[in-house]
Amino acid sequence: MPTLFHAPNSRSTSILVLLEEMGVADQIDVVEVSVIRNDGSGAPDPRNPHPEGKVPYLVDGTDRVRERGAIVAYLTDMFPDTGLGRPVGHPQRGAFLSWLFYYQGVMEPVLVLDWAKIDHPAVTGTFRTLDTVFARLSETLDAQPYLLGDDYSAVDLLLSSPFQWIPDAVPDQPSVRAWIDRCANRPALKAIVQKELAQATAVTSA
Incomplete structure (x- = not known):
């Protein structure tokens, strides 16, 4: 296993x-x-x-x-x-992998650099700016509810995950905010977060 x-x-x-x-x-x-x-x-x-x-x-x-x-x-x-997911041979396999790699290679570094207040032409030239990241999300989500279309997938889970923990980073774009809310309201996310909060509370009070 x-x-x-x-x-x-x-x-x-x-x-x-x-x-x-x-x-x-x-x-x-x-x-x-x-x-x-x-x-x-x-x-x-x-x-x-x-x-x-x-x-x-x-x-x-x-x-x-x-x-x-x-x-x-x-x-x-x-x-x-x-x-x-989108298995090998699926018509959205490329889009699925692209979003996963975009998160690891661009989105998370940009969020961390913005949080750390690090601004340098070499950084923005390599990783883009936070506004650029939000623009990429918005141009996709303006036309559809999820990153791959009408159905929620693992890329929505991964790319929305930072905003569940740092709500101050939620952008102003209405379509992106609505997408974050849809992802946050998934029963699986609520169940796991509730379980881990309960564990943390138990440890603190022990």
């Missing part, structure tokens, strides 16, 4: 939501580990085989998968009948 190394209330939470959305949570072993948090709390966990102690990290036999976009592609390919 594949094993997902996960830290609650972290970026890897989106992978738990994906498993819930696909209905395959019982087919993946989830091991909760500690990580170093942005505020300096936490610590590397010796049980976590990720070479940098980060999450999420997926182990499947002798194979190892890191980076959320890669894990999303791997899992949706593993369970193609769930409809959350």
